[in-house]
Amino acid sequence: MSDPFPTFEVIPAVDVQDGEVVQLVAGERGTEKRYGEPRAAADQWVDQGAETLHLVDLDGAFEGERVNSAAFEAIIDTADVDLQLGGGIRTADDAVELLDLGVDRVILGTAAVETPEIVGEISEQYPGTVMVSLDAKDGEVVVSGWTESTGLDPAEAAGRYEELGAGAILFTNVDVEGQLEGVNTELVGRVCEAVDIPVVASGGVASVDDVLELRDAGAAAVVVGTALYEGAFTLAAAIEVAST
Known part of the structure; x- marks a missing residue:
């Protein structure tokens, strides 16, 4: 199985709600700020050097x-970069359909928590393509659009999903998501230490320094949303600094 992130990556987020790109604050519906048409956003990030796009059906x-689906299929048809897609994937058939369409990794959150065996089921057909999303609020894994706490410790959960066949972990700190207030590297570091598969960090990135902190905490890549859309720094600048 090849490493999906042989070098550290800065991955732009294309989060879609009601057919438009949005960013939420702390995962709360109703807090969104809109940023236009998804395919245009995807094209913009690819033009600026993205090697992977993070697509979420909010x-x-x-x-x-x-x-x-229509918004993402337009991106799948045109974007010549790796694509990881999540949001509403609840069955193995859902995941396989997306992988057959050309998505490189499917992101499973609620489904992985409620039916862990789905991870192995998909991985048997498409090894390394399952990215399990562990979203933490107050230090515990939450599901169902960040609305329900599970009581699971993120690092322990990450290890469990690696054993089940996950190819990567997406770790989002919901407490700082979309707020441009900086990152929590302690939690990220714990999750990275718990597994041998790549951990992609998300949540709270406000500066290039935050990107470097997450890289140094052990993350294989970092997903950036609000900071890029609000112009806190450019994707090109983050990629350049993170590669040094």
Whole structure:
């Protein structure tokens, strides 16, 4: 199985709600700021040097089924970079359909917590393609669009999913998500130490220094949303600094 992140990557987020790119504050619906059409955003980030795009169907995450398929299929058809997609993927068939369409990694959150065996089921057909999303609020894993606490410790959960066949972990600190207030490297570091598979960090990135802190904490890549859309720094600048 090849390493999806042979070098550290800065990955732009394309989070979609009601057919538009948005960013939420601390995962709360109703806090969103809108940033236009998804395919245009994807093209912009690819033009600026992105090697991977992080695609999230926010409506799907909250509703429990994929909602913005047309927007993502337009990106899949045109973007010549790696694509990781999550939000509303609840069954192995959902995941396989997306992988067959050309998505490189499927992101499983609620489904992985509620039916852990789905990770192995998908991985048997497509090894290394399952990225398990562990979203932490107050230090515990939360599901269903960040609305329900599970009581699970993120580092312990990451180790469990590695054993089940996950190819990567997406770790999001919901407490700092979308707030441009900086990152929590202690939690990220614990998750990275718990597994041998890549951990992609997300949440709270406000500066290039935050990107470097997450890299130094052991993350294989970092997902950036609000900071890029608000112009806190450019993708090109982050990629350049993170590669040194």
